[in-house]
Amino acid sequence: MSLKSGGLVPKLLFIGSLLLLFVWVVPKMLDYYQNIKRYDNKKSELEESYRKYNVVNKAQKFNLEAFKTETESLFSDVSIEPQAEHQYAVTLQVEKNEIERINTFIESLSLHYLVKVKNSELNFEEKNQVIEVQFILEEL
């Protein structure tokens, strides 16, 4: 059955199919495969960070209890208060001579949990020979 001998509807459908193919489908396909390539590159970049900081397990979605338990094992006094939606005010205390532990904790934080430090801002305050650090965590 040739298109030439077909009716108006088959011809319109055929032309519509060609238009959709070239105007919609092909660009979507190209976008899709380009995004896959970009995703692979980004994933490699992130895996490099995991190797750099010796983090074995991939980052998990933020869980308040799990985070609190893990943080309490590292710092003497830990307080986590939920704030706005998906935001938590975190207060940690560390001895003056162990300030480096804060830096180590912060620099690999996003490799353990899908979170970020809001405005990339840390507040330090000296209280009775210990340093109290405050920041706000925001879920990704």
Add this chain to the structure above:
Amino acid sequence: MPNRQYVTITHYKEREFYFLNHAIQTEDGFIAKEMEQFHESEKEKFIERIRLLQSQYPHTQIASISLATNQTVTDKEDKNKVSAKIFNNNFVVQDKMDIGNTPTTLYFSPFTILYQEYKHKLDNKLTLLIGYFDRKLYMMFATEDKIHQSWVIGTRGLSEKQIAIRVYKSMKAYYKISYKFADHIEMLLTDDSPKLLKVLREELSLTILPTQNSIHNLLHHMAGEQSRASSSYIRSSLSTGHTSIANDLHNDYSSQKSSGVSLHSDTKHNLENLKLNSSSTGDASSIRTDISFFDKLKLLFSNKESSGSSVRSTLLAFVPFLFVVGMGGYYTLEGKKELQSMEILESQIYAQTNNALLATTSKDVFLSMGKSAELKNALISNSKIKLKGIVWGIEPLRKSLTERYPNGKFTINPLENFMTEFSFKSKV
């Protein structure tokens, strides 16, 4: 003595014009006079002219032609319709007779005229007889003993090639119902159209020997002989109110008979079976067959193979369309999922990069202070730092901080307890 002559007056209407002619019938044929033309707005003048001719020649017949498209040839006469006998058991039938209040005593069908022209050529082989009257093709498949099929196809507005294609499609359509192709084609043209003949010959690859004649001449011929006319004109078997033409004819014949013209003088070469209004009833089934065939023909000419194949081709055309839509939908959805995954990954990388930078800034600040100062409070971010504390060695602290942050602002403030407070602000 002209007033004793037998004269045939012929007229027909084509589009908005009446065409009128009269001819004097002789033993050697007819002598046609000049054709006259009247616009339909001059109908009264046209009728007056006919009446004048009638008054000039007492022995006249007024012949006209039915150019209706709803004529069919059947093998049974339908008493509820008007009909004309062609020969044996073949009749031309049409629903009604509309002569438009013009004087008419003989009314012929193109099919009967066509048969009269070609009856001597018919044999046991199938012949397609085509009459081209008023841009319509009157077609019938005939052998010497029977007319097998007929139909009328309008061609107004069509090119010669399109007309030829319709003839060819008609032959194909006939083949579909009878499995026979016409062995021979005869064509009677009432218009002088050499281009149509040329195209028909080329398209049908058959030798067509056309006959060209005017409608007037054909009508003069049909009405020229009483027995031919009486056996071929269209009769109405409807109520008496609708049989005026037939009655007129009989009246005319009666008057002619009394004036010495023999009604049955020569029957050798004419269709003489006059049992036209027999009691035989119309055969509904044969009519249904014709209608069914016309439906088939209409489908054929509507440039579609059939409604079924049209639906099939439409459905088939949906396959690539649906495939394309499906593919587009799949890649759109997958693309969205991929973008969501990418956004999470990018935000994690961005957060990790910022955290690492923040940790580095924090390390740098504490390294710069070293043992030259003791921190009271600080705000450290990736864009700025603000420090406040007690300084033990002013110059080493200033040097250390300004080396790392040259645009920073370092200030000191002596305290009452002999200690000195420092503050430092800088953009990172």
